[in-house]
Amino acid sequence: MRVDAIWRHPIKAHGREALAAFDIAAGATIPLDREWAVVHEAARMGPTEQAGDWAPCANFNRGAKTPALMAVTARMAGDHVILSHPDRPDLIFDPDEDNRPFLDWIAPLSDPSRARPSHIVRARGRGYTDSPFASISLHSIASLTALETRIGRSLSRDRFRGNLWIDGAEPWAEFDWIGREMTIGTATFRAEERITRCRATMTDPETGHVDADTLGALEAGWGHRDFGVYLTCTAPGHVARGDALVLR
Template sequence: MAKIINLYRYPIKGLSPEPLTEMAVSHGQGLSFDRAFALALGTTRFDPEAPEPLDKGYFLMLRKNEKLAALATRLDPETGTLTIRYRGELVLEAATTNAAGREAIEDFMAAYLGEATEGRPRLVSAADHKFTDVGVVSPVMMKAISVINLASVRALEEATGTSVHPLRFRANIYLDGVPAWAELNWLGREVEIGGVRFRGALPTRRCAAINVNPETATRDANLPKAIMQHFGHADLGIYLEVLSDGVCSVGDAVTVAAAA
């Protein structure tokens, strides 16, 4: 039987995952505090009073900025304080809740990434807005939950003969107990986890972000090419639309409705 192995949220797009033992989700909001902030490029126009979903290329992200993976970050959901460590050393502690703190974060990123920020970066957020990769698809997909089947990761490892860290895929839910690639057959079907109802919505088309090793912050593979070469498609993982409110926990069983 499939069950949840790990849960994560990513408070700031492109920065560190936050491991969870349980996560509360809702139909209206998705996963709270997931991709709630992003670091907009200096050339990006984003109005927090009238937010529009933008392609991830308008923000700092691992596809282009692999150096982000060398930063160990934590954003405290209670205080709004962001801590950044580099090689184990605390290099910044600043509040996201006031202008001075946000400026300190922006200054750090500008100095750390240099010209890659395309001008002064901005830490941005907006009410009821998430900076998810599929936010450009629809408001519903902006609140979707991403899932990785660990058996699919193992199949990729076996095909390539290399170790593939699951966090390359930056999912919310990591599950195990079903065959490799079974998740790609869940489209349009109801999925229940810990009493919460979801629907398989979209396969996750992989991009160059997964070429970045989260442990070394280097590009050491071409995994989208490998997935296509060995399996005939470019997908690994799936997005689930949230149909009901509730809490999912590590160890919860995952059940999938029979295909229509």
């Protein structure tokens, strides 16, 4: 089994960026993965959460509620983030500075019936992962192929906003790894829990339009809405595309 692709998402739910490799510390996320998040006007966040502590995803602008966000791509350029979308001009800005250029850019993509984006917060080194612990999401190409067969069409990996994509495993074998440790590159990880999916996976990440009943296919085929597993890093190291995954 080997790492086929690595992705990070600098601003939670607002774009994905391919990586060739990364260094990771024990108990950390991939550097700059979900480092920032976009708070909406209906959020319920206390003073410590506003200061950069982790908060649940219900406080943030996300693809499950705003499908157009799924078509955003991102890349880091020093302290700046460059965002792209098929319906918007590219935007380069510093998320730690004035958020107004970003809020103006995202406004046409936002659902007017939902709470509007308010401002950006940052959780340095911890990230606003969907899990309450610092996690890295792992996905299997074989499991995606099984889901594609069930649904009767090809599905972009980007629907699942994953960090690591693994080739060479049996379909759904990753669910059997819960509680086990593994070495990927020179780093060590432990599989913690399955990832239960939301409506964001129903959206085509090229267009931002809902076009596939991924959740219904998972339930009909396997009796759940799970796809991928969360890992925690238990020993630091370096991970690159092509590195082997070795179960312990």
